[in-house]
Amino acid sequence: MTRILGIESSCDETGIAIVEDGRRILAAEVASQIKIHAEFGGVVPEIASRQHIQCISQIAERVMGAVDGPVDAVAATIGPGLMGSLLVGANFAKALCYAWKIPFIPVHHIEGHIFSVFLTDAPPTFPFLALVVSGGHTCIIACDAPHQYKTLGSTRDDAVGESFDKVARLLGLPYPGGPSIQEAAKEGNPKAIRFPRGLEKSGKLEFSYSGLKTAVLYEMRKNNAAVGDVAASFQDAAIDVLLTKTKLAIELTGSPRLVLAGGVAANQLLRDRLTTELDVPVHMPPMSLCVDNGAMIAAAGHSRLKHGFTGALDATPTPNLPL
């Protein structure tokens, strides 16, 4: 029985969790910026690393207080992300490891997202393909063995989650754009407007979402289209490209299964279409583990510990860390 404390602080969420044997979440908390405003009072700058500093010890105490007994190692996100934010989580983790004389396990943020599916009842076996889609990432990764990754393709400009946020702003819908566009799309016709599918026929596993954003802007200026129709048509185009590229990746690699992860994995249209249209099984995290969280970092950390991929205390956060 191995217990890992996982710490995630690469962006706006401070997530801490204790996970047993890489599978069972014993305790977990995520403080998003919205929660922090309510919980700690006062205005906290949206992206400040100070936000993480302000809440990390309280959250850690609550999570550790909810579980009896020690942990065997501490895993923390070491990149990619915002330098100041990464430093808070990684240094907090290192201090604990130094004090408790236990291993420190640096984890790549995307690796963490991939391991969120190991916290489900039916975890995948290797090899698999991973489609990681979030506000900061859009990539297809071949995972042939534990901690062996090959990025087959990623975005050339905007991430898919970023395009949801920016299009939501163009449409006057609230942040975050993923849920608000999904909600607005229910009232609209996805075939009302044919928006471009970036690099759809390129034959490559690359993504481009910048042109889609531009097309929505032009549409809003030119016509008086209903918000619901634009939202539904945009979502249709954005998700369509993910399907096209994922199908292509499976065809090219012959991969026997797909893992979906990241914040955009919460999109219902994406989940439904992947489940019905792919010929291979699809492993998806539960909704609660799609956003950044500490449990996924702990799960990845457990596997790293098991396979001998731990780190030293001098491991330094890297904002542009490659996988």
Next chain:
Amino acid sequence: MPGVFKLDTDGPEQTEALGYRLGALLPYGAVVALRGELAAGKTCLVRGLAAHYAGAELVSSPTFTIVNQYGESPKLYHVDLYRLSGPDDLADLGYEELFEPDGVCVIEWAERAGDLLPERRLEVLLEHGGGDCRMITIHDLGVLPERWEEALSG
């Protein structure tokens, strides 16, 4: 008007090409402030700049991580202040280092930095001009070498 350069580009390729020419002119330590609404071509211009500094390295939007870095000597810092609510948020970013870069720093949504932007900088305004046309205005505030307008017109 001296120190001001205007160019209409027709499509992302032309905006990117302008970015590349601009990259060749920027001295060490230059700060470039980009202004323009969503889809005005800011990241596109930066892609051209980055091609000058870091070759074929992939340029993606730094909206979520706020700062991307390309190349080694000199470094190109690609900053996106889109998610910032105002200058107060910059204090927590360690902006002083970015605004006196060990290389070149290009900033999208520079208006969010308010008065914190350095006085010596290049101001670039990108505006929609109908269809794929973008009207680009570059205003030099003591950064570029003499006769830069000629070099930039390509």
